[in-house]
Amino acid sequence: MNLRTTALAAASGILLAASFPSVALPVLAWVALIPLFLALNGQNVRNGLFLGGISGIVFFAGTVHWVTNSVHYYGNVPIIPASLITLLLCAYLALYPALFASLVVHVRRHRPSLLFIAAPALWTALELARTYVFSGFPWALLGYTQYRILPVIQISDMTGVYGVSFLIVLVNASISEFIRDRKKIAVLLPAVVILSLTLGYGFSRLHADEGTDRIRISVVQGNIEQDKKWDPAYQSETISVYKRLTSEALGQKPDLVLWPETATPFYFGGVAPRDQQLTKELKEFVKQGGVPILFGSPTYELRGRGSVILRNSAFLVRGDGEIDAEYDKFHLVPFGEYVPLKSVLFFVEKMVQAIGDFASGTDFTVMKVPVRGADRKNVTISTVICYEIIFPDLVRRFVDRGASVITTITNDAWFGKTAAPYQHFTMAVFRAVENRVPIARAANTGISGFIDANGRILSASPIFTEAYLSQTLTPGSKKTFYTRYGDVFSYLCCLVGILVLIKPRSRV
Numbered sequence: 001m002n003l004r005t006t007a008l009a010a011a012s013g014i015l016l017a018a019s020f021p022s023v024a025l026p027v028l029a030w031v032a033l034i035p036l037f038l039a040l041n042g043q044n045v046r047n048g049l050f051l052g053g054i055s056g057i058v059f060f061a062g063t064v065h066w067v068t069n070s071v072h073y074y075g076n077v078p079i080i081p082a083s084l085i086t087l088l089l090c091a092y093l094a095l096y097p098a099l100f101a102s103l104v105v106h107v108r109r110h111r112p113s114l115l116f117i118a119a120p121a122l123w124t125a126l127e128l129a130r131t132y133v134f135s136g137f138p139w140a141l142l143g144y145t146q147y148r149i150l151p152v153i154q155i156s157d158m159t160g161v162y163g164v165s166f167l168i169v170l171v172n173a174s175i176s177e178f179i180r181d182r183k184k185i186a187v188l189l190p191a192v193v194i195l196s197l198t199l200g201y202g203f204s205r206l207h208a209d210e211g212t213d214r215i216r217i218s219v220v221q222g223n224i225e226q227d228k229k230w231d232p233a234y235q236s237e238t239i240s241v242y243k244r245l246t247s248e249a250l251g252q253k254p255d256l257v258l259w260p261e262t263a264t265p266f267y268f269g270g271v272a273p274r275d276q277q278l279t280k281e282l283k284e285f286v287k288q289g290g291v292p293i294l295f296g297s298p299t300y301e302l303r304g305r306g307s308v309i310l311r312n313s314a315f316l317v318r319g320d321g322e323i324d325a326e327y328d329k330f331h332l333v334p335f336g337e338y339v340p341l342k343s344v345l346f347f348v349e350k351m352v353q354a355i356g357d358f359a360s361g362t363d364f365t366v367m368k369v370p371v372r373g374a375d376r377k378n379v380t381i382s383t384v385i386c387y388e389i390i391f392p393d394l395v396r397r398f399v400d401r402g403a404s405v406i407t408t409i410t411n412d413a414w415f416g417k418t419a420a421p422y423q424h425f426t427m428a429v430f431r432a433v434e435n436r437v438p439i440a441r442a443a444n445t446g447i448s449g450f451i452d453a454n455g456r457i458l459s460a461s462p463i464f465t466e467a468y469l470s471q472t473l474t475p476g477s478k479k480t481f482y483t484r485y486g487d488v489f490s491y492l493c494c495l496v497g498i499l500v501l502i503k504p505r506s507r508v
Contacts, residue, residue: 123166266279421447
């Protein structure tokens with residue numbers, strides 16, 4: 001290991017980061033790992049671990065740098081400690097490419113002919129692990145770089161986003177092995193075949209017939225500043241912004257209006273007199289418009305001895321002003337909505353004042369919305385709140401239980417004017433393709449918009465502007481393989497990785 005190999009490892013991290021928004025050059029992903037693979041030539045497992053860690057630190061520093069903005073401006077943490085928190089997160093995330101690189105070294109030493117399949121299988125297995133370990137943080141999965149390359153991402157309806165990651169690493173590994181020994185042109189064959197089959201399937205899916213049902217949805221983006229959102233002095237102003245934009249959107253005759261996460265600056269349905277008054281006024285507003293509104297609101301439940309259970313919730317209020325359904329956020333944000341291991345990390349809540357202490361929901365709620373027409377047919381929808389959209393298996397469970405349209409409500413004001421809102425939006429593209437359902441997204445400060453069941457971005461708003469958008473969507477009509485069976489492909493990759501890592505017995 002020397003300066004050259006360290007520079008090559010860092011180059012892979014730079015190329016990986018540049019594949020994602022805000023640089024967003026997806027072609028770089030197909031060659032981003034080649035410098036790392038070349039740096040691993042002749043290395044031992046320990047050096048591989050170090051070089052992979054270098055790639056990982058650079059990669060994640062370039063993609064999750066926005067954490068500093070969130071922790072500093074909204075967590076009231078000074079800039080230096082906030083930066084150290086981000087660095088600590090990057091160091092944790094870098095463990096995954098570090099482990100990947102060390103395993104590549106092991107495979108090259110003991111099963112070199114199988115590297116072409118072992119490398120993508122191991123990368124995929126580690127991405128799956130990152131989705132679940134310590135509550136999970138599947139941000140910047142490699143497949144997300146291709147969110148605009150529609151023919152490539154259509155395989156997600158079988159493999160999830162992980163299948164696209166697998167394909168990208170397969171291409172990187174094949175090219176790097178060819179560079180090492182240009183006589184072995186056969187190492188390119190698996191990548192060429194699988195990529196060709198992927199594109200063939202992708203183009204055929206993009207021309208498949210759509211269903212006949214329709215639902216028209218309007219999303220409202222209030223652009224409420226985070227530091228004013230819960231200020232009582234701005235409470236009426238916030239509500240009036242959403243009412244004004246909604247009244248304008250109703251002119252486009254939607255079947256449903258979608259507001260963002262915690263759009264209401266009060267506890268909807270709360271027992272306090274002010275909460276009761278504002279709840280009544282909002283119901284009356286919905287009744288006057290005659291169109292259902294789905295919106296986010298904080299809620300609470302009073303328990304014995306004065307204890308309070310907080311929840312991050314979403315409500316569907318019917319056109320007659322009555323509550324039709326409620327969903328409580330299932331997957332909470334660690335260190336944002338709750339403190340994990342509070343008995344051990346008791347100091348965190350005191351350090352980061354913005355942390356709430358929310359309780360998780362338990363139901364994958366499916367709602368029904370009547371659409372315009374003589375028969376007033378119902379369309380089944382579900383909503384996921386903010387961070388939940390980044391978890392493939394969680395979203396698919398709503399569709400598996402009957403949702404034909406997914407809505408997602410979020411407040412990305414926490415991210416500021418960074419790459420994060422754009423990265424967050426790209427993940428919704430894959431949830432649409434994985435389950436073949438359209439997605440409507442309402443974000444307080446953007447990006448709000450619509451995605452069809454093939455991953456096409458039909459419309460999207462700028463960030464940090466007031467906006468409303470309307471779109472007619474075609475609900476999903478058939479469950480995909482991924483919807484029915486989940487991460488089977490990824491677990492198969494785990495099995496392949498284990499089998500390849502088993503050291504073969506020496507022949508006597």
